[in-house]
Structures are given as C-alpha cells and as structure tokens.
Amino acid sequence: MQNPEQLIHFVVRRIIEQKGQPAPTIENHQRLTADLGLESLDVAKVVAVLEVELEVDPFAQLVAITDVRTVGDLAEAYRRALAGETAATAEPALDASRQRAAARRGAPAAQDAQSEG
C-alpha cells in the first residue's frame, strides 16, 4: 500500500508519461509547470485521479489550486485534507469574520462557514 505522497509521485509521473514525455524521478521540490512541464489540464487530471484514489478533494474548499506550485505543495494539500482539516478549521480568522458578518445581518453563519468533512 503506497502512502499518499508516493501515490502523488506515481500519478504525476504517469500523467507526464501519458503526454509522451520522459518522466524523471519525482521529488517534492520540483515545480509542476516549470520543471515537469505540466499544463493546467494535466494538473486537473492529477487531481481527478487522486480524488478517485484518495476520496478527498482538497481544492473543493480547503486549498486554492493557485497556491500549488510544487509537487510538495500538492502533497501538503492532500496531507491536510486527509488529516481532516476543513476550510473552517484552517481559516479560523476568516470563520470568525463570517460569524461577525452574519451576526450583523441577524442571520446564523452556519451556511457561510459550511465546511467539507
């Protein structure tokens, strides 16, 4: 059984091979675009395969895909999602702000602060 980081390396390598490019050994410091030549749709494929395999999607709410530059960033996003982090727990300040805004409107903030379990 591969750990998530090994799986991420395997999937990244497979997507590079599917593009007909020689795939190097995948390491966390490598930049997805500049070093590995992945385009945005290739990264989308990686994320789609990982969602099927790991049954989590960190990019639905927890992490902005634009914050992911390297293989290590990708691995960290999945580590956080698999550890059960949610947008609410990851962003307590933002959550508190939402609560205050909802209180000003006189409405509960449950929907605004909704998180993915």
Added chain:
Amino acid sequence: MTDSGSRQVVIVSGGSRGLGLGILRRALADGLAVATFSRSTSPAIEDLRANDPNAERFWWEPVDGADPAALKKFALGTAKRFGAIDVLVNNAGVGLDGLLTMTRVEDIQRALAVNLSAAIYLIQSCSKIMLTQGRGNIISISSVNAVRGHKGVAVYSATKAALDGMTRSLAKELGPGGIRVNTVAPGYFESDMVGELTDEQKARIKRRTPLGRLAAIDDIVDVVAFMMSPQSRFITGQTIVVDGGITC
C-alpha cells in the same frame, strides 16, 4: 471502479418523464448503460427498474438537482457502479413563465439552481471522471429561448444561454482531454413544458415555423442520440438548434 468494457455509460439528469425519458429510452435501446435521477419516481421509471431488477444497465436514484453534494455523490456512484461515465446529458430543467417584474425570488432561485447550477456541478464531477478516462461527451439541453428573445421567459432564457456560453468555454478547456461539450437547443415540442400553452399560442408557433409544426420528442431525441454517438466525434463547442426553422 469496475471495468465497463466496450459498453458506453450515460448519465441523463431528469429522466423521469418528457425529453429526459425519451433520451434514456433511446440510449437503452442503443445498448448504453443508463443512470438517471429525478426528485421523484414515475410509472415509466418503475417499469424500467422492474425490467432490470439487478440494475445491470439501468439505475435511478431520487436526487434533487438543487443539492450539489447529492449531485456529486450520484456522479461518483455511477462511475463506481458502471465503471465509467462516457456521456453526460444535462436535461433536468424547470420552466418559468411570467414577466420578470412579477416573478417570485424563490422561483428565480429554483430555476437558476436546477437549470444552471446543477448542470455546472454535474459537469464538474463528471468531467473529472472523464479526464481520468481520457474521453467523454457532455451534452446540455438548451433552448431556442437562448437564441432568440421571447417575452415572459427571461430567467429561463438566461439559464439556457448560460449553458451555451459555458459549453463554448468548456469545449476549449476540455477538448485536449478528449472531452466534447455541446448543447442541443430544441424549439417548442409536445411536452409538459408547453402543456400550458393555449391552442391559439400553439397555432401561432406553427405558423412561424417553416416546417409547419411543433417538434415531436423523437425529433429532439434523434439529434441527442447522434450527439451521443461516435458519428458526432468531431463536433464540439456547438449549439445544435432543432426547431423546424423558427429561429432562422
């Protein structure tokens, strides 16, 4: 996921009646496996379930199109059950008639949720599966109301025109992943949605239609079946208008 072999798998949203039912019946007749959902079942759905008690080629679930989490669960469940998602037909929709100034907010929100948001969420979930497969085909049911303006259907027109616009962008976005994206825009056809038209209104539509009649559901189903088939393999980013010429 299990291996779907060479069998094609299609999701048809809103398949309990009308055009959706016609599309899924044609898909079943053409040998595809079909997964569909609607808010509630119908006699036709129950007949199809009875004919396939082990759900080998036909699966239905009660899902409200306004519930994004339920839509995602349905898409992933279909991929696991049938092994793939080859085609998505975004058919579910609600009509909304009346002048905008007198339309209730909750009716506007419902139309946006079912006609547009549900299609976006379904495409998002299904296109992920399709990207992993390296192939896919997305067809959304639009309307002539997206092509020409008509009094009393502003919100409905907005949702359908939005589907057309999204389709053109997605065709460029997903084409390199082997996924085609198109809409089919029916004219007025005999269905529950035109059931509220008066005989006078129907006669006016016929007079303005070069081919001289309202469409039958099969007129639309034939085109959707073509778009589902490999015969349309080089078409993407298009709106195929099926209206007897009323918009020409």
